[in-house]
Amino acid sequence: MTVLLCGNHLSKCLNLKNLQAKHMRGNNYNCIPITPRSRLERLLRERELRKSNKYFEETRDGNKEAEQVYSDSLTESDSFNSLNEEDISEALAVAKVFPDRSQRPEERPRKQRLLVVANRLPVSAVREGEDSFHLEISVGGLVSALLAFIAFVDDLIQVITMRCIPVFLDEQIVNQYYNGYCNNILWPLFHYLGLPQEDRLATTRSFQSQFDAYKKANQMFADVVNRYYKEGDVVWCHDYHLMFLPKCLKEYNDKMKVGWFLHTPFPSSEIHRTLPSRTELLRSVLAADLVGFHTYDYARHFVSACTRILGLEGTPEGVEDQGKLTRVAAFPIGIDSDRFIRALELPEVQEHMKELKERFAGRKVMLGVDRLDMIKGIPQKILAFEKFLEENPRWRDKVVLLQIAVPTRTNVPDYQKLTSQVHEIVGRINGRFGTLTAVPIHHLDRSLDFYALCALYAVTDVALVTSLRDGMNLVSYEFVACQASKKGVLILSEFAGAAQSLGAGAILVNPWNVTEVAASIGYALDMPADEREKRHLVNFKHVTTHTSQEWAATFVSELNDTIVEAQLRTRQVPPLLPKEVAVDCYSKSNNRLIILGFNATLTEPVDALGRGGQIREMELKLHPNIKKPLKKLSDDPKTTIVVLSGSDRTVLDKNFREYNMWLAAENGMFLRHTSGEWMTTMPENLHMDWVDSVKHVFEYFTERTPRSHFELRETSVVWNYKYADIEFGRLQARDLLQHLWTGPISNASLDVVQGGRSVEVRAIGVSKGAAIDRILGEIVHDKGMKAPIDYVLCIGHFLAKDEDVYKFFEPELPCESSPLARAMPSNSLRSSPLPKFPVSKNGSKAARYKKQRSMSTIEKLEIDHARGDPWIPTYHDRTSLHEGSSVLDLQGDNYFSCAVARKRSSARYLLKTSDDVVNLLSNMADHSSTRST
Numbered sequence: 001m002t003v004l005l006c007g008n009h010l011s012k013c014l015n016l017k018n019l020q021a022k023h024m025r026g027n028n029y030n031c032i033p034i035t036p037r038s039r040l041e042r043l044l045r046e047r048e049l050r051k052s053n054k055y056f057e058e059t060r061d062g063n064k065e066a067e068q069v070y071s072d073s074l075t076e077s078d079s080f081n082s083l084n085e086e087d088i089s090e091a092l093a094v095a096k097v098f099p100d101r102s103q104r105p106e107e108r109p110r111k112q113r114l115l116v117v118a119n120r121l122p123v124s125a126v127r128e129g130e131d132s133f134h135l136e137i138s139v140g141g142l143v144s145a146l147l148a149f150i151a152f153v154d155d156l157i158q159v160i161t162m163r164c165i166p167v168f169l170d171e172q173i174v175n176q177y178y179n180g181y182c183n184n185i186l187w188p189l190f191h192y193l194g195l196p197q198e199d200r201l202a203t204t205r206s207f208q209s210q211f212d213a214y215k216k217a218n219q220m221f222a223d224v225v226n227r228y229y230k231e232g233d234v235v236w237c238h239d240y241h242l243m244f245l246p247k248c249l250k251e252y253n254d255k256m257k258v259g260w261f262l263h264t265p266f267p268s269s270e271i272h273r274t275l276p277s278r279t280e281l282l283r284s285v286l287a288a289d290l291v292g293f294h295t296y297d298y299a300r301h302f303v304s305a306c307t308r309i310l311g312l313e314g315t316p317e318g319v320e321d322q323g324k325l326t327r328v329a330a331f332p333i334g335i336d337s338d339r340f341i342r343a344l345e346l347p348e349v350q351e352h353m354k355e356l357k358e359r360f361a362g363r364k365v366m367l368g369v370d371r372l373d374m375i376k377g378i379p380q381k382i383l384a385f386e387k388f389l390e391e392n393p394r395w396r397d398k399v400v401l402l403q404i405a406v407p408t409r410t411n412v413p414d415y416q417k418l419t420s421q422v423h424e425i426v427g428r429i430n431g432r433f434g435t436l437t438a439v440p441i442h443h444l445d446r447s448l449d450f451y452a453l454c455a456l457y458a459v460t461d462v463a464l465v466t467s468l469r470d471g472m473n474l475v476s477y478e479f480v481a482c483q484a485s486k487k488g489v490l491i492l493s494e495f496a497g498a499a500q501s502l503g504a505g506a507i508l509v510n511p512w513n514v515t516e517v518a519a520s521i522g523y524a525l526d527m528p529a530d531e532r533e534k535r536h537l538v539n540f541k542h543v544t545t546h547t548s549q550e551w552a553a554t555f556v557s558e559l560n561d562t563i564v565e566a567q568l569r570t571r572q573v574p575p576l577l578p579k580e581v582a583v584d585c586y587s588k589s590n591n592r593l594i595i596l597g598f599n600a601t602l603t604e605p606v607d608a609l610g611r612g613g614q615i616r617e618m619e620l621k622l623h624p625n626i627k628k629p630l631k632k633l634s635d636d637p638k639t640t641i642v643v644l645s646g647s648d649r650t651v652l653d654k655n656f657r658e659y660n661m662w663l664a665a666e667n668g669m670f671l672r673h674t675s676g677e678w679m680t681t682m683p684e685n686l687h688m689d690w691v692d693s694v695k696h697v698f699e700y701f702t703e704r705t706p707r708s709h710f711e712l713r714e715t716s717v718v719w720n721y722k723y724a725d726i727e728f729g730r731l732q733a734r735d736l737l738q739h740l741w742t743g744p745i746s747n748a749s750l751d752v753v754q755g756g757r758s759v760e761v762r763a764i765g766v767s768k769g770a771a772i773d774r775i776l777g778e779i780v781h782d783k784g785m786k787a788p789i790d791y792v793l794c795i796g797h798f799l800a801k802d803e804d805v806y807k808f809f810e811p812e813l814p815c816e817s818s819p820l821a822r823a824m825p826s827n828s829l830r831s832s833p834l835p836k837f838p839v840s841k842n843g844s845k846a847a848r849y850k851k852q853r854s855m856s857t858i859e860k861l862e863i864d865h866a867r868g869d870p871w872i873p874t875y876h877d878r879t880s881l882h883e884g885s886s887v888l889d890l891q892g893d894n895y896f897s898c899a900v901a902r903k904r905s906s907a908r909y910l911l912k913t914s915d916d917v918v919n920l921l922s923n924m925a926d927h928s929s930t931r932s933t
């Protein structure tokens with residue numbers, strides 16, 4: 001493998017930005033013999049396979065069998081035939097993660113490589129002289145996690161180096177991207193410290209240039225990944241530094257498997273929404289296939305930000321945008337616990353431990369290990385210790401606090417201020433409680449090497465983690481791993497992600513409550529041995545089972561599965577409308593029927609969150625570009641257009657009066673040709689006696705749900721909460737539905753229809769599909785049609801209930817009785833009982849047109865409806881052109897049903913937006929001739 005670490009170009013270790021690439025092989029989920037049915041089944045099986053073998057231990061013990069299995073697999077691939085020693089180590093590292101020894105070599109899947117992309121390389125180049133560097137392992141939680149992949153290899157630095165590809169950023173970009181946007185904007189914001197206050201316009205400008213640098217740096221990372229990427233690779237992006245990366249990668253190749261993991265907290269959407277670039281960042285992350293967080297809380301906040309800020313749909317699986325699901329889940333990180341446990345046996349560590357024990361003999365040791373960062377709550381910790389000493393004089397010469405404060409982000413002014421602040425507090429407390437020979441606080445502004453750190457963890461009595469916010473906090477895990485013999489106490493901030501996993505054994509504290517922390521110190525120091533043991537054991541078990549290897553394996557396995565799941569989902573999603581075919585068929589046909597919805601089909605596009613203004617948007621307006629094509633199409637004598645909408649008559653009158661077309665209002669319950677009068681297609685006994693009670697309920701919910709509204713139509717009542725707070729709206733809708741289904745009006749003859757952000761109550765049997773047969777009957781009759789309809793295009797953004805209109809024309813569907821006929825007794829129609837048509841072989845309602853009575857024998861029944869509107873009989877009453885010939889002759893393919901802006905639909909095809917509808921109709925209009933007068 002090529003080594004691309006170009007040390008000569010690095011000025012200091014912090015400027016070294018990275019991309020770590022590793023080969024990962026043997027992902028065996030592809031070859032599971034039994035095909036699991038669901039995502040969970042697949043993941044459980046994958047986990048079982050991982051757990052059922054003892055690969056981790058075997059590899060570590062140098063078990064030759066493990067090596068043999070892997071060397072078998074190495075010979076399988078030509079691309080790895082000439083592996084050198086490093087490649088084999090690498091292969092073993094991968095075998096640790098995805099072994100499946102039950103598979104024969106020929107069954108094993110193609111090897112999969114994992115490209116890990118992170119801001120910081122696990123090694124830093126430290127300048128020694130003008131032209132010389134030496135390499136050191138970097139410090140930080142992310143580095144610790146990545147090290148676990150290859151921790152069993154002897155020469156860590158060498159192996160890491162062989163797998164590292166640096167990304168070179170110039171100093172100015174680093175300053176703007178890393179010190180500026182990452183550490184001055186995103187880091188404090190994600191840790192609830194807010195955005196920097198702007199006092200000059202220059203700050204705003206620098207914010208913009210930092211954001212630009214951030215995007216540029218992310219693109220530079222993407223360019224390097226793209227250079228190394230091979231088909232089938234998995235790319236795992238890490239942390240807030242690289243939120244733009246998933247988008248850049250997918251733009252380059254949308255087949256790339258991309259995961260993104262955040263190591264920090266993701267704050268409440270209320271915090272995230274203050275960020276000027278909030279939308280762009282969320283959208284870029286959503287380009288990934290899988291998005292992971294340490295805790296369920298962070299994942300929940302992220303989904304909530306996507307629903308509230310982007311207006312997307314949050315589901316238990318993740319975030320959906322136009323049918324594309326980005327899976328969002330929690331993957332709590334762990335540590336390579338064995339590495340720590342084994343280290344304690346090493347002579348170097350034993351030596352350190354001996355020294356420490358001697359040095360602090362007779363005193364209890366308390367320990368803090370943190371980067372010197374605002375989020376770690378170091379001043380709060382020291383102040384709590386001061387309070388403890390103040391209140392407990394007997395402990396003053398019996399306890400010592402060792403605080404390791406690793407310098408970090410030293411170029412950022414706030415970090416420089418923090419350093420001085422901490423020094424000042426430590427100095428004051430040591431001055432106050434110190435003696436000539438001893439001080440209560442030993443504060444170190446530097447990092448320790450691994451052995452020294454392990455020794456410190458092992459001799460500690462009480463570890464004190466007081467983070468104000470912390471993604472996870474690996475120090476707490478490491479402390480537990482090293483305490484097998486001492487069984488010390490962990491005091492842990494409830495604001496660290498680790499509180500969720502180690503909360504059972506730790507003493508949880510609110511670091512802002514100095515009194516509580518001081519009291520907890522006292523409790524921990526005096527804790528009886530049996531309680532210490534119990535607490536320790538439960539945490540030790542967690543730390544040794546939830547390792548970083550498990551974390552990485554689970555993430556990669558879920559990422560692979562997300563792709564499988566997406567492919568399965570895609571199969572269920574109708575394809576996009578083949579516009580050219582639809583237009584071509586249109587141009588070749590002679591008697592066309594076009595059925596169009598109104599809302600979100602022919603209207604101008606609106607912001608999903610209603611930011612265009614509720615008042616403006618609530619009044620539906622035709623898409624400005626639809627008018628011309630609509631006019632031309634509706635004037636074509638070979639084309640009949642029906643606008644089939646839930647809106648009431650006045651809305652349709654207002655928008656379509658100038659066209660030569662049919663208008664079907666209130667889901668087809670009213671019908672008119674624009675040149676004629678409204679008539680009703682309503683069944684005679686449509687019960688509307690429930691309206692007052694429902695109106696009463698809707699008023700109640702409208703009053704209690706700000707920015708919701710309801711609309712009273714003649715055959716339905718609609719409560720809409722599109723503009724309300726999304727989560728509150730959903731809760732209210734749930735309550736409302738509950739009431740409608742089970743409350744006093746549950747026995748009324750009504751249908752409750754749930755929309756995306758609406759609840760609609762209709763008289764039973766009202767649906768677009770139920771109305772279409774009457775509408776069709778009327779049109780055929782009115783036009784005196786002689787030739788069959790040979791082309792049907794039906795486009796709408798319909799509720800699931802109204803999608804029955806798509807099915808109406810579908811020749812493949814099994815025989816169904818008319819929904820209308822199902823919904824009401826047939827003798828309620830004012831016409832004669834439904835005639836019994838012979839059902840064709842494929843049996844759909846439309847197919848039943850094939851043998852029907854002569855229309856000429858049917859009189860147009862204009863019976864006064866209760867409301868005074870003329871009433872139209874169903875197509876059953878007027879269904880064929882003349883004896884033996886059918887009204888519809890679609891020849892299978894001349895039918896195009898199409899749902900707009902829906903991800904799931906019973907339509908044959910999808911269109912993304914009303915802009916696409918405009919585009920389609922414009923193309924059709926180009927093939928239309930104008931009515932000769």
Ligand SMILES: O=P(O)(O)OC[C@H]1O[C@H](O[C@H]2O[C@H](CO)[C@@H](O)[C@H](O)[C@H]2O)[C@H](O)[C@@H](O)[C@@H]1O
Pocket residue numbers: 120139140141142143145239240263264333408409470471472473474
């Ligand atoms: O590289 P730096 O900018 O100096 O920062 C060091 C690391 O800080 C953050 O660590 C987080 O990741 C840990 C592991 O998941 C987690 O335990 C901890 O709570 C987080 O703060 C940062 O996110 C990393 O990228 C940096 O390497």
Ligand SMILES: O=c1ccn([C@@H]2O[C@H](COP(=O)(O)OP(=O)(O)O)[C@@H](O)[C@H]2O)c(=O)[nH]1
Pocket residue numbers: 138139140141142144369370371404406446447448449453472473474475476478
């Ligand atoms: O002198 C030190 C102090 C800390 N660490 C490591 O730094 C990491 C800190 O990770 P944590 O998740 O606690 O916080 P972060 O610094 O990533 O925010 C841990 O793995 C420590 O072992 C280290 O290597 N040397």
